[in-house]
Amino acid sequence: MYVAVKGGEAAILATYDLVAEARRGDPAVPEISVAQIREQQALACARVMNEGSLYDKDLAALALKQSQGDVIEAAFLMRAYRTTLPRFGSSQPLDTATMAIRRRVSATYKDLPGGQVLGPTYDYTHRLFDFELMEEEGQSAIDSRQSELAAADDCRLPTADCLDATMPRVPDILGAEGLMETEEPPEGDPRPFDLTRDPVSFPADRDVRLQSMARGDEGFLLGLGYSVQRGFGGTHPFVGEVRVGEVAVEFVPEELGFAVDLGDVTLTECQMVNQFQGSKEVPPQFTRGYGLVFGHSERKAMSMSLVDRALKSRDFGEAADYPAQQDEFVLYHSDNVEAAGFVEHLKLPHYVDFQGELELIRRIRREREERLAQERDAMPEAAE
Amino acid sequence: MNPKTPRQQWMATLARASRDEIATLLGALPEHEVLKAPETGTVMVEGRAGGAGRRFNLGEATVTRCVVRLPNGRMGFSYALGRDHGKARLAALLDARLQDEATDGELAQGVATLAARQAAARDLASRKAAATKVDFFTLVRGA
Structure with a gap:
């Protein structure tokens, strides 16, 4: 059984600051945007939408950003947000x-x-690293690809x-x-x-x-x-x-x-x-x-x-x-x-529970030692 | 699926359009009353087992809706996936205006242009997929 605890506000607030710092990583590296996650980590976003049971690509990307890429934490954010929304109804069954x-x-x-x-x-694919992806795409490459796309009309795939x-x-x-x-x-x-x-x-x-x-x-x-x-x-x-x-x-x-x-x-x-x-x-x-x-x-x-x-x-x-x-x-x-939730709740304070168990095990051991001592006293010749 | 009415068609087009596209089409904001302010909620998306069998709940999707009324009493609605409140209000206004407009009016033509753009994007995606059509050869085992 879990018994609630109080206090610790200052320490908890300090963890918020620390997690924000950890999430941001090296400030010399540019911050990742939600749109970048949505567009370039779409498979991760899909997993978050599924396990969060809410279809919204932007929110899935935000959840991934906020959770530092922890998919289950991101799904949890989606589930929590969903509970704040009214349900308009059900769709027609998809075809x-x-x-x-x-x-x-x-x-x-x-x-x-x-x-x-x-x-x-x-x-x-051969599952070989594409080390070209290590190189950041410059703005000139983006521009030239966009102009190429704009120039190409319907004959691009003849x-x-x-x-x-x-x-x-x-x-x-x-x-x-x-x-x-x-x-x-x-x-x-x-x-x-x-x-x-x-x-x-x-x-x-x-x-x-x-x-x-x-x-x-x-x-x-x-x-x-x-x-x-x-x-x-x-x-x-x-x-x-x-x-x-x-x-x-x-x-x-x-x-x-x-x-x-x-x-x-x-x-x-x-x-x-x-x-x-x-x-x-x-x-x-x-x-x-x-x-x-x-x-x-x-x-x-x-x-x-x-x-x-x-x-x-x-x-x-x-x-x-x-x-x-x-x-x-x-x-x-x-x-x-x-x-x-159930696995991880184990790390929350269980002091009262554990104190109870500690006392129980001490008592059992005490009783066991007393019993053994009595048995020894009853059979003094066997001990010699 | 039943063939869509013109109104169902423009609502489908507006649902897929960006806020900027709708804003450009609508131009200056007409005088109106917001009956139901833009509101985000969810719709539970249903599938069917095996594609055609028993209905089941796949999961929810965010949806934003809005209802407006023009001074002439005409009401406009918007329902679309996502959480864009600005888009919802503009789309509802267009829905109201389009109901009063002739089918070859300026706004209707603008929506037709948007629909054509969406269809072109869909066709392009389809042709890109078609470029990956494959015929695998089956090798005879032990031959």
């Missing part, structure tokens, strides 16, 4: 089939309607046509053949559960699991997804599709009564395809795991889709022997803000 594709790959089909689009990916405006989601292609588990809204297309408003109970439904994983820790989900692949879960997945791009968010304000397009959000979606042997009721078919996250976050979306499938074990009558298959384990431990 990822209308995504403006920047990247889309499938490991199951070579020839896809719409094609395979590698987009901006590190997958085919060979490439635009991508198709809509691309079918890969599992829907298999679905048309009836070989894929169907994904349809339940009767009446109910409003989803919101774990920020209501307490979660178990077994948790899929909407709860997906919301929880979308805001869950990337590292934790990556580890769980990996465990499933290594045999602690027994799924044999293929990436049906990973797609990254922009999707419009639509919202129907009550006073207007029609859908307003609020702008685009960047999303990453992963459709994992798994084998299923079938059961008495269901013929053998492919089953699905789904991942959807803010920003360009493939590792997170893929991990989420692996764990989503693992958590469906019960639905398919499979044994749920491993951590990734157990919703209570996954959902209660994937939230890194909660986890960090």
Whole structure:
């Protein structure tokens, strides 16, 4: 149990000054701007938006700046800020089939309607340092590139046509053949559960699991997804599709009564395809795991889709022997803000608690020594 | 998705425009009353499991809204992602003015120009992505 403490204001205020100094680093080095973080550390911003469960690139960049790049601390700032905002309502469900594709790959089909689009990916890089990035780009280089961009018109990419405006989601292609588990809204297309408003109970439904994983820790989900692949879960997945791009968010304000397009959000979606042997009721078919996250976050979306499938074990009558298959384990431990809070609270003063334990252990030892002494006294010959 | 009305289209364009672009288009601030001052809140963004299945809450997004009224009684609304209060008020004013304007009016044409610019940026991004289209060859194992 934690007993509150008082006092220490002066010391605490002094830590604010010190943390500001540590955050700034060497004052001879120019200060980093929020816009620079937003534009040049976009993948870190995406992680902060996901784990902070709030889409706002500027705030994610600010959170990273304020937390000196500590992603979990940054997510905490996002969560805290979110609680100060009114909720206007819920969006229309996103339609990822209308995504403006920047990247889309499938490991199951070579020839896809719409094609395979590698987009901006590190997958085919050699992971060798680019030491040119050590050199700061001068203003002249920025100017010359901008004038080059301004001069170039539409013929800059003469060979490439635009991508198709809509691309079918890969599992829907298999679905048309009836070989894929169907994904349809339940009767009446109910409003989803919101774990920020209501307490979660178990077994948790899929909407709860997906919301929880979308805001869950990337590292934790990556580890769980990996465990499933290594045999602690027994799924044999293929990436049906990973797609990254922009999707419009639509919202129907009550006073207007029609859908307003609020702008685009960047999303990453992963459709994992798994084998299923079938059961008495269901013929053998492919089953699905789904991942959807803010920003360009493939590792997170893929991990989420692996764990989503693992958590469906019960639905398919499979044994749920491993951590990734157990919703209570996954959902209660994937939230890194909660986890960090509980782990890190251990460093706050626990003086009263510890004094109690100290006295207890002293008493037990005293009693033990007294008992041993009595036993020795009762058997004096054994001691000689 | 249903085809969009002209008003839905200009609201979508304004949501994606910068404050400067909207300010330039609107010109001098018309006389107006602010019915609902610019306010930032969130909208819970919903996805669907598998893309088409059960709805779930993906996470929230910041949204800023504003409502204005012109002296003729016409109300203008703005709803857009982000936290830009200045942009929200200017966009709401444009929404009000555009409702009273003919479809080939000056403001409507200005919005059409903005929309064309946004479409061009989208096309350019699409063609850059298309330049990375790939055909992998599958090698026969053990051959």
